[in-house]
Each structure stands twice: as C-alpha cells, then as structure tokens.
Amino acid sequence: MTDGKNEKFNLDQYIGMKVKKARTQEGLKITDVARISGISQGMVSKIENAQVSTSLDTLSRLCAAIGLPISRLFSDYDVPDGGAQFTKSGEGLEVVRRGTEKGHTYQLLTYQRGGKKSFEPFLVTMDDVSEVFPTFSHPGEEFIHLLSGKLTYRHGNHTYQMEAGDSLTFDAQIPHGPETLEEVPIKLLSIINYSDDE
Numbered sequence: 001m002t003d004g005k006n007e008k009f010n011l012d013q014y015i016g017m018k019v020k021k022a023r024t025q026e027g028l029k030i031t032d033v034a035r036i037s038g039i040s041q042g043m044v045s046k047i048e049n050a051q052v053s054t055s056l057d058t059l060s061r062l063c064a065a066i067g068l069p070i071s072r073l074f075s076d077y078d079v080p081d082g083g084a085q086f087t088k089s090g091e092g093l094e095v096v097r098r099g100t101e102k103g104h105t106y107q108l109l110t111y112q113r114g115g116k117k118s119f120e121p122f123l124v125t126m127d128d129v130s131e132v133f134p135t136f137s138h139p140g141e142e143f144i145h146l147l148s149g150k151l152t153y154r155h156g157n158h159t160y161q162m163e164a165g166d167s168l169t170f171d172a173q174i175p176h177g178p179e180t181l182e183e184v185p186i187k188l189l190s191i192i193n194y195s196d197d198e
Helices: 011-025 030-037 041-048 056-066
Strands: 093-095 105-108 119-126 141-155 158-163 167-171 176-193
Touching: 011 041, 011 056, 030 041, 030 056, 041 056
Parallel strands: none
Antiparallel strands: 093 105, 105 119, 119 176, 141 158, 141 167, 141 176
C-alpha cells in the first residue's frame, strides 16, 4: 500500500492504513492494542485490513490505545488531488517573442491551453554584450528577478542597475527592457501577471 498521496483509498482502507502505521510507529503489537482498548485482536486486525467498517466508538477507543488523535487520523483524508505543473530545468517551452532575433532565449516555464491566462513566467537568457534592445510594452504587471549577470534595466524614464538577486516590479504597459548588459551571461526570471486586465 502507498502512503495515500498517489492513490485514492476508500474510507475503510484509509483508516486501516493510518491505524496500522500509527500502531507500528508506537512499537505496539495487535495483542497490545487489543488489551489496552478492550477490542478483540480479530477486530483490530479486520480494521487494519479494511475488512470491516468500524463504529466511531470503537475507532475512538482504538485511536486512544495507539496514541493517535482522531483529528490527526483524518487530517489528510479527502484533500484536493493537486496536480501542479512541473517543469524540469532546461525543459521550458522555447517561444519566439520580440527580442528573440537579438539573441535572447525565452523559455516559457508553464503554459495553459485555452481560456484567459492569469500569468506567464519566462526564463530569459542574454549573452551578447553588444546587443541593441527593443523596448517592450504589453498589458499586465511584470516582476523580474536577475538570477545571474549584471545589467541596466529601463522602465519608462528610470534606469536600474541590477545584479544577481535583484528584483523589479512594474506596470508592463510603460515601455521597458534591458538598456545595457554589463556582465554576461544574463539569466532573468520574468513573470507577467495579467489578473487585473479586463
């Protein structure tokens, strides 16, 4: 049996798995639990093997005997399945955006099909010190975080000297983009948030 994270159990299976795990962690034998709880060994075994549905009274006595609060017994039962989108390093979808022709590499780190996007995360790589950069202007709010290298970044009439570890958040409708690359290669995490757009 697994730990319940990847496989959905019915309630009896779940209770049996959790009770058995708690009992073994306490170093108790079924005979010990039966003696402490006043529940027969056969019943304890049937509960652990999901061969019987137990009453709340029996379950309460069983949990008390193994030191497992009922609130903790059900703490991770019936939680949402999850299903995060995982992207391994270097496996982001390469996309063409303005600036790609200048030697920038854009890797989209997540994507969703159809519907309205709420955000887009990009890993931008730049390695040509002599580049001349286009400016960008698009809907949303943008967050950039410099992972490596040094550059001067322009937003409107302001420039920012950025080093690895520095971040910048701004209105993406105002023209923005790299002004000069000071130290390459540059890796920049860019997250564009569209949630306030109509």
